[in-house]
Amino acid sequence: MEKEAIGIIDTGSNTVLGVIFRWDSEKDCYRCFSLADGLTVHAGLIRYVDHGVMSAEGLRVLGNALDQIDAFFGEHGVCPEDVRCFATASLRGVSNFAEAAEVAAERGYRMELLSGEEEAACDFEGMLQEMDWLEQAGASFPEQGVALDMGGGSGQLLCFTSRKEKTLADFRSMPIGCLAVKKRLVSGDGSAPSDLELQQIDGFIREQIEQIPMIAGLSADSLQPAPAFFVMGGTVKAIVRLFERMGWPVTSPDCPGSVTLQAEDLQKGLDFFRSSEGRQLVERYESGRRETLVTGIQILLSICRRVGAGQMTVLQSGVREGYVLRHC
Numbered sequence: 001m002e003k004e005a006i007g008i009i010d011t012g013s014n015t016v017l018g019v020i021f022r023w024d025s026e027k028d029c030y031r032c033f034s035l036a037d038g039l040t041v042h043a044g045l046i047r048y049v050d051h052g053v054m055s056a057e058g059l060r061v062l063g064n065a066l067d068q069i070d071a072f073f074g075e076h077g078v079c080p081e082d083v084r085c086f087a088t089a090s091l092r093g094v095s096n097f098a099e100a101a102e103v104a105a106e107r108g109y110r111m112e113l114l115s116g117e118e119e120a121a122c123d124f125e126g127m128l129q130e131m132d133w134l135e136q137a138g139a140s141f142p143e144q145g146v147a148l149d150m151g152g153g154s155g156q157l158l159c160f161t162s163r164k165e166k167t168l169a170d171f172r173s174m175p176i177g178c179l180a181v182k183k184r185l186v187s188g189d190g191s192a193p194s195d196l197e198l199q200q201i202d203g204f205i206r207e208q209i210e211q212i213p214m215i216a217g218l219s220a221d222s223l224q225p226a227p228a229f230f231v232m233g234g235t236v237k238a239i240v241r242l243f244e245r246m247g248w249p250v251t252s253p254d255c256p257g258s259v260t261l262q263a264e265d266l267q268k269g270l271d272f273f274r275s276s277e278g279r280q281l282v283e284r285y286e287s288g289r290r291e292t293l294v295t296g297i298q299i300l301l302s303i304c305r306r307v308g309a310g311q312m313t314v315l316q317s318g319v320r321e322g323y324v325l326r327h328c
Helices: 057-076 099-106 116-136 176-185 195-209 234-246 264-271 276-285 291-307 319-327
Strands: 006-009 015-023 029-031 037-040 081-086 112-113 146-149 155-160 167-174 228-233 259-262 309-312
Touching: 015 057, 015 146, 015 228, 029 319, 057 099, 081 099, 081 319, 099 112, 112 228, 116 146, 116 155, 116 195, 116 228, 116 259, 146 195, 146 276, 146 291, 167 259, 176 195, 176 228, 176 291, 234 264, 234 276, 234 291, 234 309, 259 264, 264 276, 264 291, 291 309
Parallel strands: 006 081, 081 112, 146 228, 228 309
Antiparallel strands: 006 015, 015 029, 015 037, 146 155, 155 167, 259 309
């Protein structure tokens, strides 16, 4: 008997996503097969959190986002009882999470609050599954590396020493999400940070990630090779789409089927997207990322340079895929 499709609602700081996962009998797991099976609402919930409390307006915005996703699921035949809903950094630190959960309950959803540890575990499971699939298609990845799932409010930074043994050596949930960093360090609408603001972002990111022993122990003159760097998250995917639109390379001959961004191309993108032409392109094709895109690129560059990686592999899977593997 074919398994029913399930819906996942990922309530993040910048976006609220509704994604439909369908059973793949060949791979014996649930998968999201198409972009058409997902709806992204750019709610920006973190804007409505002040001193650890989400405002009434923020709760209204959350309700509106859930209504849109509920309608989307209904159009695709996914019933509320087949939907799992979770929240991450967007609501992890708010004192009135019960009110947000009630907003979800009014629409038939039980909202689960993931701890930083569980979010990292889900990220790790999701990325390992995708890396296994890519290797089956001909790609090759090292056993060790650093991975970043960059959200709006936080970034999950994972250091793993063995994919085969699923050994997660260290992880941190840090306030290095692109919307949180924009709010903290960038003035205006965020579409064109100044050189000084980019320097401040770089300093803040490096200060945060030095808390991780594996990264703090990296030395520029070390004979050890730089760890492989993997990245996940909606902003990273938006960067890839824009690069593809401009005809910039996003693949690597060393890893067939995978998406790879070069650090030098990210630097080129950082400069271009701050220009008038670049801002117009973002506004036209990725308007929901307008205020966070350049900040997100700088965050990626800062980590890439600190770990000594000349490139980063973009993974499509992450916390949602890992959540499905662990809980559905």
